[in-house]
Amino acid sequence: xxxxxxxxxxxxxxxxxxxxxxxxxxxxxxxxxxxxxxxxxxxxxxxxxxxxxxxxxxxxxxxxxxxxxxxxxxxxxxxxxxxxxxxxxxxxxxxxxxxxxxxxxxxxxxxxxxxxxxxxxxxxxxxxxxxxxxxxxxxxxxxxxxxxxxxxxxxxxxxxxxxxxxxxxxxxxxxxxxxxxxxxxxxxxxxxxxxxxxxxxxxxxxxxxxxxxxxxxxxxxxxxxxxxxxxxxxxxxxxxxxxxxxxxxxxxxxxxxxxxxxxxxxxxxxxxxxxxxxxxxxxxxxxxxxxxxxxxxxxxxxxxxxxxxxxxxxxxxxxxxxxxxxxxxxxxxxxxxxxxxxxxxxxxxxxxxxxxxxxxxxxxxxxxxxxxxxxxxxxxxxxxxxxxxxxxxxxxxxxxxxxxxxxxxxxxxxxxxxxxxxxxxxxxx
Amino acid sequence: xxxxxxxxxxxxxxxxxxxxxxxxxxxxxxxxxxxxxxxxxxxxxxxxxxxxxxxxxxxxxxxxxxxxxxxxxxxxxxxxxxxxxxxxxxxxxxxxxxxxxxxxxxxxxxxxxxxxxxxxxxxxxxxxxxxxxxxxxxxxxxxxxxxxxxxxxxxxxxxxxxxxxxxxxxxxxxxxxxxxxxxxxxxxxxxxxxxxxxxxxxxxxxxxxxxxxxxxxxxxxxxxxxxxxxxxxxxxxxxxxxxxxxxxxxxxxxxxxxxxxxxxxxxxxxxxxxxxxxxxxxxxxxxxxxxxxxxxxxxxxxxxxxxxxxxxxxxxxxxxxxxxxxxxxxxxxxxxxxxxxxxxxxxxxxxxxxxxxxxxxxxxxxxxxxxxxxxxxxxxxxxxxxxxxxxxxxxxxxxxxxxxxxxxxxxxxx
Numbered sequence: 062x063x064x065x066x067x068x069x070x071x072x073x074x075x076x077x078x079x080x081x082x083x084x085x086x087x088x089x090x091x092x093x094x095x096x097x098x099x100x101x102x103x104x105x106x107x108x109x110x111x112x113x114x115x116x117x118x119x120x121x122x123x124x125x126x127x128x129x130x131x132x133x134x135x136x137x138x139x140x141x142x143x144x145x146x147x148x149x150x151x152x153x154x155x156x157x158x159x160x161x162x163x164x165x166x167x168x169x170x171x172x173x174x175x176x177x178x179x180x181x182x183x184x185x186x187x188x189x190x191x192x193x194x195x196x197x198x199x200x201x202x203x204x205x206x207x208x209x210x211x212x213x214x215x216x217x218x219x220x221x222x223x224x225x226x227x228x229x230x231x232x233x234x235x236x237x238x239x240x241x242x243x244x245x246x247x248x249x250x251x252x253x254x255x256x257x258x259x260x261x262x263x264x265x266x267x268x269x270x271x272x273x274x275x276x277x278x279x280x281x282x283x284x285x286x287x288x289x290x291x292x293x294x295x296x297x298x299x300x301x302x303x304x305x306x307x308x309x310x311x312x313x314x315x316x317x318x319x320x321x322x323x324x325x326x327x328x329x330x331x332x333x334x335x336x337x338x339x340x341x342x343x344x345x346x347x348x349x350x351x352x353x354x355x356x357x358x359x360x361x362x363x364x365x366x367x368x369x370x371x372x373x374x375x376x377x378x379x380x381x382x383x384x385x386x387x388x389x390x391x392x393x394x395x396x397x398x399x400x401x402x403x404x405x406x407x408x409x410x411x412x413x414x415x416x417x418x419x420x421x422x423x424x425x426x427x428x429x430x431x432x433x434x435x436x437x438x439x440x441x442x443x444x445x446x447x448x449x450x451x452x453x454x455x456x457x458x459x460x461x462x463x464x465x466x467x468x469x470x471x472x473x474x475x476x477x478x479x480x481x482x483x484x485x486x487x488x489x490x
Numbered sequence: 491x492x493x494x495x496x497x498x499x500x501x502x503x504x505x506x507x508x509x510x511x512x513x514x515x516x517x518x519x520x521x522x523x524x525x526x527x528x529x530x531x532x533x534x535x536x537x538x539x540x541x542x543x544x545x546x547x548x549x550x551x552x553x554x555x556x557x558x559x560x561x562x563x564x565x566x567x568x569x570x571x572x573x574x575x576x577x578x579x580x581x582x583x584x585x586x587x588x589x590x591x592x593x594x595x596x597x598x599x600x601x602x603x604x605x606x607x608x609x610x611x612x613x614x615x616x617x618x619x620x621x622x623x624x625x626x627x628x629x630x631x632x633x634x635x636x637x638x639x640x641x642x643x644x645x646x647x648x649x650x651x652x653x654x655x656x657x658x659x660x661x662x663x664x665x666x667x668x669x670x671x672x673x674x675x676x677x678x679x680x681x682x683x684x685x686x687x688x689x690x691x692x693x694x695x696x697x698x699x700x701x702x703x704x705x706x707x708x709x710x711x712x713x714x715x716x717x718x719x720x721x722x723x724x725x726x727x728x729x730x731x732x733x734x735x736x737x738x739x740x741x742x743x744x745x746x747x748x749x750x751x752x753x754x755x756x757x758x759x760x761x762x763x764x765x766x767x768x769x770x771x772x773x774x775x776x777x778x779x780x781x782x783x784x785x786x787x788x789x790x791x792x793x794x795x796x797x798x799x800x801x802x803x804x805x806x807x808x809x810x811x812x813x814x815x816x817x818x819x820x821x822x823x824x825x826x827x828x829x830x831x832x833x834x835x836x837x838x839x840x841x842x843x844x845x846x847x848x849x850x851x852x853x854x855x856x857x858x859x860x861x862x863x864x865x866x867x868x869x870x871x872x873x874x875x876x877x878x879x880x881x882x883x884x885x886x887x888x889x890x891x892x893x894x895x896x897x898x899x900x901x902x903x904x
Contacts, residue, residue: 178639213672222671229638230671234662240628241663244635244643251590251617251641261635273655277628284623285594285632440673441708443732447761447821450708 094311094318101314101326103358106333109387111395120337122171124402130171130332131397132411134163134390137187139415140196141363143423144203148367152427153203155218159184161330161362164389165294167191168335169357173262173343177290178245180229180238180263183219184294188264192226196418200426207432207479213439214432235269239278239291243352246287250350260288260346267356268299270313279320282352290346291322291354292339294329296361301374317354329357330389333396360387430479434461458485526891527789529742529782534766535717535749542568542750545719546764551726551755568750573743576718576751577606577683580725581644583755585614588642590679591729593619595629595646603648604685604744630656630682634664637680637734644729650686650738651695657703664734665709678732683725685741686714687779687842688879688888696741697879699778699843701819704736705852711735711760712819714778717743718751723758724817731760740778763823765830769810772902773830775853776840777816780872780889784813784840787894802895806902819849827853828860835866836904838897840889844876867904870897 074084095101106117113119122130141158148156159166166187175192179185186199198210202221205214211222211230222230229238229245242263249255269275270293282289293313297304310316317324323345327338338355346353360383364371371380397403438454441447465471465486475482527533536542543563550566571579585591593607593614599621601608611619622629629645636643647653653660660682668676688697701712713728713735715721721739728735766781767788774784788811794802812830816822831837837857839850854869872889880887 180635209672211672211674212670215672216670220670222674224671224674230667230675232663232666232670234658237631237659237663240631240659241635241638243628244632244637245639246635247592247632248590248636248639248641251592252639273625273627274631274659277623277625277631280623280625281628281632285620436672440668440671442821443668443673443676443678445761448824449821 094315100311101324103326103328104334104338105328105331106337107331107392107396109392111392111397111399117334118337120333120340122336124400126171127397127400127402130167130336131390131393131403132415133167133170133187133191134332134393135411136190136415136419137163137166138390139412140186140199140419143416143419145363145367147423153218155367156203157184157219157366158363159187161360161383161389162294162296163187164332164393165292165329165335165357165359168332169262169264169292169339169355172336172339174259176227177259177343178227178229178242178249178261180242180245180261181221181231182235182238182265182269182294183231183233184266185231185264186219186221189221189223189226189228192228194221194223194226194228196422197425198223200422201429204426204429205431206426206429208426208429209432213436215437236265236272236274236278239263239265239269239272239274240281241278242291243278243282243285243287243289246282246289246352247285250286250288257347260290260343262290262292262343264292264294266299267293267295267297267304267313268302268307270316271299271307279316279322279352279354283320283322286349286351288346288350289352290339290342291317291352293354293356294359295356296329296359298361298365298371298375300365300369301371303375312356312358314354314356320352322352322354323349324354324356326356326358329359330387330392332389332393359389431477433480433484434475434478434482435484454485461486526786526795527782528786529746530748532747532782532785534781534785535747536719537750539568539750542719543752545723545758547759547762548723548752549757549759551757567753569753570748571718571751572745572748573715573718573721573739574605574608574745576722577725577739578608578610579751579753580722580729581607581610582613583722584642584644584726584729585610585618587755590641591618591644592636592641593644593646594622594632595683596624596648597621598646602646604741606683606739606744607646626652626655627659630659630664633680633682634659634667634677634734637664637677638667638675640679642679642729643681645680645682647682647684649696649698649741650684650700651698653682653684653700653736654703656682660704660710660734660736661707665707667709667734669709676732677734679729680734681725681729681731681737682735683737683739685744686738687740687742688884689742690884691881692879692884693881694878697884699738699841699874701736701738702843702848702852705820705849707820709733710820712738713760713817714738714740714819715817716740716778716781716815717747718749720758720815720817722751723756724760726755727757727760730757735760738778742779758817761818761821761823763817763826764815765812765826766815767811767813769812769834771809771834772811772836772838772898773827773834774811774813774838774840774894774898775816775827776813777819778842780840780842780894781813781815783889783891783894786891787898788813790891790895791898798892798895802899803903806899809898809902811898822849822853824856824860827857831857831861832864835861835864836901837861837865838870838872838894838901840872840894840897842874842888845871845873846876848873867901870901872897
């Protein structure tokens with residue numbers, strides 16, 4: 062007897078008084094959220110060579126938007142290549158690449174409104190750049206120089222955030238942004254100017270979804286109805302831990318229904334599928350004012366970070382195969398070319414232009430000094446500055462006056478800061 | 491530095507029938523040496539309208555009104571409230587003045603397990619006063635998200651003992667939100683209320699005073715009131731402060747501390763201690779419940795019960811003890827404490843939490859540094875022991891009046 066049929070039979074005995082749970086005489090365990098016991102399907106629009114699969118509906122986007130999406134996708138690995146190598150040369154403290162996840166990032170970014178509030182994990186630079194965050198902004202932030210528009214040199218590279226772009230500040234602790242996003246969604250719903258127009262969007266990896274904060278965030282956004290769009294980037298690895306060691310169920314998507322949340326799984330290497338899924342998810346999220354979950358299936362082609370050598374835990378060949386067989390950028394390019402929206406000449410011109418732009422932004426950012434040293438003590442508190450902060454800044458000031466010119470580690474480091482620490486050394490604070 | 495207003499409220503010692511038995515400072519039978527003050531009879535609680543309208547540092551924050559405290563007092567009214575009613579009154583004012591303000595937590599919709607949110611859901615609607623799922627990390631994270639959008643989030647953690655699941659959200663997120671984004675984003679409109687301290691029978695997980703754990707979390711403030719007037723004024727300041735605040739309410743005082751409370755909207759300053767009794771021989775510093783143990787101890791010192799008389803040298807009985815309520819734990823009022831200890835030369839710090847790594851250790855290190863030449867005795871700490879709070883042993887665990895008076899005598903005779 063099929064599961065569906067057994068379900069229908071159960072209704073013959075009525076249901077529990079406190080819920081809609083039907084009474085059944087059948088002792089039956091289950092372990093799937095689909096009625097046929099299969100895994101949750103993966104929504105796809107384009108096949109591996111960029112052709113629409115049978116039955117798929119293409120999104121209504123014109124040539125301009127499609128080209129822009131492609132250009133943004135191509136831009137990411139160009140930035141990644143440079144920054145990865147720069148980090149390898151010791152010019153940058155840290156970096157994390159986006160290899161393999163370009164379609165998930167750009168497809169989702171394009172489907173969102175520019176003022177939907179985004180809370181990310183750390184591998185979402187593409188979303189921020191789609192919104193107009195420039196190469197200069199990006200480089201200045203990574204170098205934490207005196208023009209860093211994000212944290213003023215206070216956080217590690219890749220910890221972006223921009224109020225103007227509705228992109229909340231990235232922080233390293235995993236999954237903390239997930240219940241925060243539920244709160245952001247709630248605030249949007251309470252704001253008459255944004256209710257029904259915007260949602261909160263939260264990105265996280267499948268590893269982060271193991272944190273208690275994922276549970277809390279899904280639970281809050283569904284129970285305290287808040288328009289919050291959860292986007293899981295399931296790229297198969299959390300540093301060295303394969304997804305098979307992260308969960309035993311059917312991925313992240315299978316958890317959504319447990320929270321009463323509308324859920325879909327999408328091919329994260331198919332930018333049009335991601336676009337369609339996020340577009341629809343966003344509408345659902347805002348219309349119902351509740352949580353919606355999208356699990357995008359991708360593959361982390363790059364190392365976890367510049368502090369990681371992924372070939373210590375996965376074969377090089379596996380990575381090469383994935384790059385070759387299921388490349389999100391190549392897939393979309395084939396689609397564009399088939400439509401006559403892209404050509405090899407344009408490709409070459411784009412790559413040359415992007416490389417130049419990335420290189421010049423990099424050179425400029427690299428040459429800029431770090432922020433003024435006194436900024437270290439800024440923004441710990443709002444309002445009246447506590448005595449502890451004031452006195453400690455004065456203490457550093459005293460030490461700098463005494464040792465700033467004689468203690469070599471400080472002397473050389475001071476030269477890297479705008480003003481060389483003079484605002485602390487010369488002020489009569 | 492004797493605050494003149496203090497003289498208007500001389501110590502009053504009420505009859506024994508008002509004494510609450512569960513207060514650990516209270517003796518079970520009538521002591522031969524006279525009746526000891528307790529929370530119910532404390533002189534620190536304002537029983538008259540006139541006194542209630544003049545707490546030190548008060549700022550009237552009625553909408554559209556300006557001016558000094560004095561000329562605004564005529565026409566203001568007070569009502570007798572206990573601390574939970576004062577908390578409820580503060581929440582009501584906060585929500586009335588600020589449409590973005592929401593109150594949430596476990597079981598707050600029906601009024602809260604300590605009645606602090608009674609009637610608020612009816613008054614302001616379920617969209618603004620609502621239950622959350624039972625998840626402290628969720629409550630804190632959700633509140634941060636609301637605050638990140640500039641809305642006012644007033645979260646409740648049911649007991650301070652259960653704040654630890656939210657430790658990550660508070661220390662790594664709320665505290666650093668402004669700093670890490672150079673002020674682009676901040677969680678300053680978040681306030682987390684939680685009942686704390688011992689209650690007589692709370693055991694391990696309904697008794698803790700976790701303020702010390704948050705002391706290293708630069709970016710947040712920690713506030714602990716001692717009475718209804720203080721609770722209302724400090725809570726309104728906390729809610730409106732541009733930083734995330736953890737507001738710890740000593741739960742034994744919810745019903746036991748009763749005083750006249752101004753009905754209007756007012757605030758008391760954060761980061762400022764309050765000198766409750768001026769003195770010149772020893773500084774006694776505390777916050778929350780033990781303030782009342784200190785009051786009892788001061789009375790025991792000057793007028794010892796017969797049973798203790800032999801332990802309290804007559805030469806010390808006229809010692810002038812200065813009692814300070816710290817009120818804000820982070821950032822604490824170093825100016826007031828240093829000024830006091832520089833004058834008295836002696837410091838006894840009293841708190842319920844254990845000693846190691848506690849707030850007292852932090853303060854005594856700083857005082858030792860700044861008052862080294864002025865100190866006539868080592869800084870003494872009277873604290874809970876470094877054990878979990880033990881159910882059947884609580885009377886021997888908490889820093890009660892006897893332990894305070896002993897520390898005062900030892901320090902004075904050092």
